[in-house]
Amino acid sequence: MSSAIDRAFTVLECFGQQRKPLRLADVVSDVNLPKQSVHRIIKQLEGLGLLERDVHPEKFRLGHRMRQLGISTIVSLNQSLSTHAVLKELGDTFQETVNIGILEQNEVIYIDRVECDWPLRVQLNPGSRVKSHCTAIGKLLLAYLPESILDATLHNMTLEAYTPKTITDPELLLAECHKIKKQGYAENIGEDIVGLVALAVPIFDQRNNIIAGLAVHAPEARMSLTTMRKNIDNMKTTANKLQALLSLG
Template structure:
């Protein structure tokens, strides 16, 4: 997964008509935009060069944004990434419109087709964040709200994201993330998890065989963004008493078809 290339106006270029680049609010917004569009944490010196700002100014802005919870330093390092409050703002924007968005209709169609709950999740702050969900029309359902966060190492969508990471970044995530046990089936051994991720990369489909919730199985496939990298995971989940893992895997073609539609939609939005 290559780092995002930031295309920013040079320091000596004229600001766009009708704007004032000296406004503190716009400077803070520029810093937020640079960090939120990068696929990795960014340091103050790098930001100063990219944005054409004095290093002292960038340092003051990022410290202020960190105090407000809009930025954070992963593992207490010296580089900055999107903070929980900024992600919360982004989620609020998505949640306010997602019910009427075409992609929600795709999830509804998948849920009707397979007869089970369908989820769409992204990776945020070391976990899976559900950004949309359609519950199955059964008396017994899996009651996760949009905005719920679940672990990476023991969920189908989470393992898809782990499998999509470059080797160095994967090792950094595994080193920083405790592989907590949630059920008897949770994979807590790093070597076993690496082997599972190798299989996922080869098959293009991930499973949660009662690894996060006892009695619940899940199958997920990737949704790619406009740059061709994994942007989200599309999954179907159900109680094992109603749908075995073998039966759930039979729905993989329907998930891939829906994921292809979602991917095409994301590419169109990115053009």
């Protein structure tokens, strides 16, 4: 039994290390196991929801159960590690809500979050999901997708309007994403909730790949985007600290 588990875990590790959808041949060459064995393991893992078919039918990627396990692990660890203390320090600087989020199937999942003490606030827990097309952190994470994936993603998303300022045209959202990547940060001006503003910056790994976003948001009546922009260097410094603490990449 342990040998079978070892082989299955080796296959899963291959997908985790490569960070991209893989063909059967890719896995075989990487794990040094017989093709027939790898094929059987992949089919079993697919049946368990640990792997799933990519948009390209001949490729596989990590499945929803693996993604949820990874998210749960990160959320759990962040509640006890010093990353939460670093996030709280930034929250104290702004006196507003700050959070870290990752992109998961066109939505943002908050993996850590520090709420402000004001009675007027949007209160969500780590693990909560928000839409990507109308939030600063979501647009930021979309903007750093590879161009071909970004274009396909935007044209297959349901761009629901939550306020009059929500971007619902894929071409306009694509242009917004290009602007975000060029300037290195994203903003939300009442696109998901009227009167709410937000600013987000990327957290990169050691290979300069974005792996999460760091954001602050507040009612515009309490803090303007101008004030947030003045503190963007603090956010970037915090993003660098989070990368180092988590040993990302």
